[in-house]
Structures are given as structure tokens and as C-alpha cells.
Amino acid sequence: MPLNADAMLEHLRTRRSVREFASTPVERRVLGRLVTAAITAPSATNRQPWRFVVITDPASRERIASAVRVATEAIDRIVRTGPHAAEWGSYGDFFWQPLASAAAIIVPAVREPPDMLAGFLRSAGADPERFQLPSAMSPERCALGGAVMALQLQAHAEGLGTAWMAGPMVACAEVEAACGISRPWQMVGAIAVGYPIAVPVAPPRKSLEDVIFWIEEGQS
Template sequence: MSPEAALQWLLSRRSVRAFREQAVSRQTLERVLLAATSAPSSTNRQPWHFAVVTDPHLKRQMAEAVRSRAEELKRIIRRGHHADDFGSYGDFFHEPLQTAAAIVIPQYRSYPDLIANLIESGGGDPTAYQTAGSMQAELCSTSAAIMALLLQAHAEGLGACWMAGPMIARARIGELLAISEPWNMVGAVALGYPAEREAQRQPRKPLERVVTWFDEASQSPSPALIRAQSGEKAP
């Protein structure tokens, strides 16, 4: 695949929230999960686990648990001053789960921070150093796995939506799927063959806003930096 074609393919991924009533084969799901486990992870610990739910009764129980918590949330928010800001947003907490052919619950576990322990055993203060623990390396690794899962799903012609919403029913989902310490749920991924026409691409911030280049040409300090260094106030 050419770099340009790869980029166009990446740009064609969308979050899909409504699915056809069509099962996803075990073989396809296994490829999607193999893609997930191809992700890089801190010290190759592979700190992830995936619960894959295709059982209709269990899926219904999970979706219902999230829906009823979302309703609870809506009732609370309606009493406050920002009810309009929330609007029907709560529906995004559970709707994709309702028609998903499979619901994947990604999980991560933490490990002792090896470098922090070594620093401590040498008499140092680990909090004085930013070790892997300070960037939640296991959560980062599992997030990378989820992205790989989403991309393989896209390659399979599946739609997918990674959702934080189901976290509101984390305790109930934990009960249903026997998720317990040391495992932590990282939202849910709704998967299935898309029912909706291809959604509009959600806008992205332009590169100028999200990238700072440090190349030779940009090494002359910006006016803002010169001002900051001289203690001068911004105009």
C-alpha cells in the first residue's frame, strides 16, 4: 500500500453506532483481537485482556445496565442548571451497544513500576523521576491495542465505536463478566456490520494547532518566547 493510500484508508475510519443484525464470525473476531495484541506495550508486558461478548442475553443485560444508569444520570442532570448542555448526549452512553453483534470490554492491569523499585532499592526517591508509572504505561499500551483493534475492524468491513459511556455501569458489567482486581475496564467497543450510511467525517483540529515543529528553520525563538524570557507582558 502506498503511504498516500494508507493515509486515505486511515482517514476513512469512522465511529459507527448502529449495526445490521448480522453475526460476526469467530474467525473475523479472532483476527480483530490478534490485531489488538500486535500493539506495542511498555516493556512488552502486554498488560491487556479482552472480554468478547456475543451472547445475546448477556449483551442485552450489559446494554440495559448502561441505559438505566444513563437515565439515572439524566434525571440528576435535569435538576441542575446545565440540563440543556447534556440534552440527549446520554444516549451515546448505551445506544451503540444495543445493536452491536459483539461487545468487547478491553481491560488493563498495572504492574509494579520496575524502575521506580530499582531507584528505591538504591536509596533514591522514585517520585523525583518520571518513570513509566507516571504516564500510566499499562493504560497507554491497552489504548494502543484498542486502536489496532478498531483499525482491523475497519479493514474487515466492520463498524466499531470505542465508548467511555459504559463506564457508568462499570460495577454491573464487572459483575456480569467477572472482571475483578487487578483488571480495570477501559470502556467498551461496540462491533458489528454497519447499518448506517457512512457517517460524515468528524472534523479534526488542523496540524498547526496540534503540532509544534522543532526543526532548524524554527529555532529562532518566537516573539512570545522572547517576551516570556524577558518578563515583558503580552500586548
């Protein structure tokens, strides 16, 4: 049954990226439901190019969080000696801190298949560079973005908080090793999951007028 449209918008608007979590564990059944939500997402040719490694084991979570912290600190020490030290500030904390208190870490992974259409063109003697191809939009990663958003919205409905983080990519090799992710799979950030102890104030959004561009009848 479709959700009431206003309730849906309200659900979308009230989701926040949460970075501080209670130590309360998240039930396996609930975590499974988050991934169930993720895999409802659309994907190019329905390839479903995703996997989700769900880590609740405290030792593995600690291994991941500390690998990201160590890699961030190495970057931090260098940036602090440069002209952008003030701008950088404590930004590095956002790379690892949410992982430190998360009751679960979900690492989404993507598999990028070879560009099938480019291959077809090449094998027919044409240079794929001559054409504008769908691969220009990274369809697999776009699909994964939709899947993670679905996961985050389901988490919000479960009373959980999440933060999808690009920061953990600074320790990509270590996190992938801890998760058993190997090529052709690649991690795409990490999602901190848990019951929130602090929900941030909603960061401002650009106005609708700033981002919407209409081409209506009579304007072409």
C-alpha cells in the same frame, strides 16, 4: 508487505465511530482477527498488559447494554435538575445506545503492574517523588489505546464498524461482573462491533497546523 502510504492514510481517514448496527452476526473467526490485530500493538517492555472479552451471547449483551442504560438514566435524571441540563442534552444516549444494536461487544481490560522503577528507587532508600518517571504517562493504558486502534482499523478493513466507548464505565461494576473481569484487571470502556447500517459523517479534525509543532535545525 508494507501498505501503500496513501492507501494507509485513506484507511485511517475513513474509519468512523459507528453507533448503529445491522443484526447480522459477526463470525467468531473475524472477531478473532480483530483481537489478533489488537495484540500487534507495541507495549512498554512488551508487557502486553491487555485482555479482550468478546461477547456475542445475546443475553449477556443485553445485560451489559441495560446495566449501562440504567446507570446512565440515574445520572441523567440528576443532571437534568441542574444548571447544565441544556448542555447535557441527550449526551447520555452516547453512553449506551451503540451497545444496544451491536452484534458483539468487546470489553478491553488492562492490568497496571506496580511501578517497578519507583520500587527500585524506594528499596535503594530514595523517594521516587524526586524523579520524573515513565509511569507518569500511564504506559499500560497508552498501550491499550494503541491496541484498540489496531482492532478498530482491522474492523474497518473487514467492513465492520466499531465504537470504543468510555460511557459504559458508568456501569463498570456490572459490566466487569458480566465479563468475568476482576482485579488486577480493569475494564477500559467497551467496544461496540457490528456491520454498520449508518456511518456518520466524519467529524471535523483540527488542522495539521493547529497540532504540529516543529523544532528544526537553527530554531533551538
